[in-house]
Amino acid sequence: MLYKVLDKGVYRDFVKALISEYEFIGPKKKDKSEHDFVLIKDISELDTNYMRTTIPPAKKILFPPNEQLVAYELGENINVRSVVESSKKILFGINAWDINGMNFLDEFFTTDFIDENYISKRKKLIVIGMDSEPTETNFSPSIGAEYAKDGFDIYLTELKNRYFVRIATPKGNEILEKYTKVNDAIAEDFKEYNKYMDNYRMKFKMSVDIKSFYDDFESIYDNGDFWKKIAKDCYSCGSCNLVCPTCFCFNVKDDIELNLKNGKKIREWDSCMIPEYGLVAGGHNFRPDKENRLKKRYRCKLKTFIDKFGKYACVGCGRCIEACLAKINIAEDINLVKKEVSI
Amino acid sequence: MGFEEKVKKNKNTIYVPDIARITRIEYLSPTEKVFKIVFDDEEIKNKFEFKPGQFVELTVFGLGEAPFSIVSNPTNKDFFKLCIRNVGNISSALHRMVEGTKIGIRGPFGNGYFPCQKMKNHNVLLIAGGLGIAPLMSLIRYILHYREDYKEIMVVYGAVNPGSILFKNEIQYWSNRGDISLCLSVDNPDNKWTGEIGVCTKLIPRVDFPSNDTYITVCGPPIMYRYVIDELEKKKFKPENIYLSLERRMECGVGKCNHCHIGDKLVCVDGPVFNLWEIRNLKEAL
Numbered sequence: 001m002l003y004k005v006l007d008k009g010v011y012r013d014f015v016k017a018l019i020s021e022y023e024f025i026g027p028k029k030k031d032k033s034e035h036d037f038v039l040i041k042d043i044s045e046l047d048t049n050y051m052r053t054t055i056p057p058a059k060k061i062l063f064p065p066n067e068q069l070v071a072y073e074l075g076e077n078i079n080v081r082s083v084v085e086s087s088k089k090i091l092f093g094i095n096a097w098d099i100n101g102m103n104f105l106d107e108f109f110t111t112d113f114i115d116e117n118y119i120s121k122r123k124k125l126i127v128i129g130m131d132s133e134p135t136e137t138n139f140s141p142s143i144g145a146e147y148a149k150d151g152f153d154i155y156l157t158e159l160k161n162r163y164f165v166r167i168a169t170p171k172g173n174e175i176l177e178k179y180t181k182v183n184d185a186i187a188e189d190f191k192e193y194n195k196y197m198d199n200y201r202m203k204f205k206m207s208v209d210i211k212s213f214y215d216d217f218e219s220i221y222d223n224g225d226f227w228k229k230i231a232k233d234c235y236s237c238g239s240c241n242l243v244c245p246t247c248f249c250f251n252v253k254d255d256i257e258l259n260l261k262n263g264k265k266i267r268e269w270d271s272c273m274i275p276e277y278g279l280v281a282g283g284h285n286f287r288p289d290k291e292n293r294l295k296k297r298y299r300c301k302l303k304t305f306i307d308k309f310g311k312y313a314c315v316g317c318g319r320c321i322e323a324c325l326a327k328i329n330i331a332e333d334i335n336l337v338k339k340e341v342s343i
Numbered sequence: 344m345g346f347e348e349k350v351k352k353n354k355n356t357i358y359v360p361d362i363a364r365i366t367r368i369e370y371l372s373p374t375e376k377v378f379k380i381v382f383d384d385e386e387i388k389n390k391f392e393f394k395p396g397q398f399v400e401l402t403v404f405g406l407g408e409a410p411f412s413i414v415s416n417p418t419n420k421d422f423f424k425l426c427i428r429n430v431g432n433i434s435s436a437l438h439r440m441v442e443g444t445k446i447g448i449r450g451p452f453g454n455g456y457f458p459c460q461k462m463k464n465h466n467v468l469l470i471a472g473g474l475g476i477a478p479l480m481s482l483i484r485y486i487l488h489y490r491e492d493y494k495e496i497m498v499v500y501g502a503v504n505p506g507s508i509l510f511k512n513e514i515q516y517w518s519n520r521g522d523i524s525l526c527l528s529v530d531n532p533d534n535k536w537t538g539e540i541g542v543c544t545k546l547i548p549r550v551d552f553p554s555n556d557t558y559i560t561v562c563g564p565p566i567m568y569r570y571v572i573d574e575l576e577k578k579k580f581k582p583e584n585i586y587l588s589l590e591r592r593m594e595c596g597v598g599k600c601n602h603c604h605i606g607d608k609l610v611c612v613d614g615p616v617f618n619l620w621e622i623r624n625l626k627e628a629l
């Protein structure tokens with residue numbers, strides 16, 4: 001990691017240069033409450049002062065809601081080929097927890113089997129991070145995701161009259177050298193950065209007691225009443241999955257054109273909270289109850305990947321809490337598990 | 344050559360099927376047919392290897408993909424066979440197909456399979472319920488191919504009625520061989536039935552294989568497992584020597600779509616065959 005500072009006076013020109021040189025994806029105000037990460041053509045469209053995003057930014061680019069995987073042509077012979085679309089892009093203004101969410105997906109899509117469709121896009125993505133305001137439901141500090149230590153090329157932290165710049169990759173360094181001027185960070189800069197981070201961490205209102213969840217979860221796993229109570233109001237709508245930066249479930253479908261000649265395989269996001277999730281041909285459903293599905297979601301988010309990668313598959317962004325009409329709250333439920341097991 | 348190696352070599356992605364033909368369709372019962380499948384590409388055909396218990400993802404072009412376990416003997420190198428029950432979209436399309444039709448195949452998948460090497464020099468008890476005989480066929484055929492490497496072999500197979508017993512010809516052949524014992528049982532006998540009546544779990548107490556020298560494989564509908572395990576435990580068989588093949592919804596076969604998870608594992612990459620020790624550590628497996 002290299003530590004530099006970037007003068008605020010040259011920031012706009014730096015960003016402008018990137019916008020003109022690259023396919024530049026950044027936050028743009030959509031309405032009162034939401035921003036959308038879209039292609040930015042002019043700096044006036046860019047608004048890094050955001051709190052909520054429609055679809056998590058990295059996921060929107062790397063693992064879109066639907067994506068073609070395979071193309072084929074039917075006939076005497078069948079021709080099949082993979083479809084991998086990727087192009088060089090800058091993702092600008094993504095915050096720390098969403099970078100951490102992306103880091104999770106990076107690891108996930110390259111474990112056991114390499115998913116070219118994901119990773120070829122990822123390899124071409126230049127990531128420039130920036131802090132954003134947490135919502136009231138954000139509990140990322142409890143997960144350790146309010147700060148990104150890797151996954152980005154450059155991370156800009158706004159101090160009084162300059163940006164504190166963390167450079168994690170040679171690529172990031174190249175870009176800074178080419179398009180602007182940075183100076184080495186000195187003790188003074190680190191001091192101000194430290195103070196900034198302390199203040200920033202104070203902005204997070206929600207916290208969870210997750211330290212002993214790994215074992216507590218098993219101890220309460222078979223307590224049907226507890227889970228029934230927690231999932232009581234769930235509509236099985238799947239919104240919590242759709243907004244999550246780390247949810248990765250998908251279905252694979254074939255689709256054929258009317259000429260019955262050209263076909264494709266596509267993948268579409270699926271949701272582990274909807275009843276059809278566990279349904280197999282023949283009609284047996286392996287997870288018919290909503291409380292089991294919720295419990296499964298929590299297992300996947302908070303336990304499974306501790307075993308696999310040593311990390312949570314939840315970055316504590318709080319999006320699923322805001323999205324849930326039934327007011328199901330993963331943060332409260334983590335704390336409830338702790339409480340229930342302790343008494 | 345494993346699936347991953349093949350993907351790398353052909354610079355493909357893990358979602359691209361290889362083209363194959365259905366070269367023969369055998370009628371087994373009103374609801375089951377066996378499909379013999381041969382890859383178009385010589386090299387792919389020659390290098391396709393699988394272990395008993397593994398499965399493939401089969402694409403019906405234009406319709407979609409579904410997982411099926413392989414039933415043929417792994418020592419057959421030119422082709423493989425799938426036994427398919429007519430229950431879903433894909434399988435009913437397959438049941439309407441004629442010989443010569445082209446399909447897509449990905450696989451074989453599954454790092455958990457029946458450990459036919461470890462089983463050597465031991466007794467093997469194979470327990471199947473209904474369509475569960477299909478994944479076990481590959482193992483039975485392998486064992487019979489190398490019969491002298493194994494000790495006693497017993498197949499316990501339960502079906503709903505005599506008409507739904509699959510692989511009848513082969514079972515007939517087994518009973519003629521004399522080196523494999525066979526217990527058939529049906530829930531609803533007809534008046535010609537002379538075998539056992541009732542669920543196949545009833546037959547387990549009669550098995551006299553020593554618990555420390557026996558491998559057991561179980562495959563059947565989800566409901567059957569608990570009862571079978573109870574009976575096996577009464578006989579003190581070791582959990583790490585009891586292998587069960589599990590079914591879940593599968594969309595990708597390669598550990599990405601997450602549909603097949605049980606507890607903290609995935610059926611497609613960690614299974615589909617697990618031993619009972621592993622299963623005890625997987626909540627909701629049974």
Ligand code: SF4
Nearest residue numbers: 234235237238240324
């Ligand atoms: S927890 Fe909430 S958002 Fe998720 S499926 Fe249930 S009702 Fe929908």
Ligand code: SF4
Nearest residue numbers: 244314315317318320
């Ligand atoms: S589970 Fe909820 S809080 Fe955790 S990362 Fe997903 S949306 Fe954010």
Ligand code: FES
Nearest residue numbers: 596599600601611
């Ligand atoms: S079938 Fe997709 S993860 Fe197992």
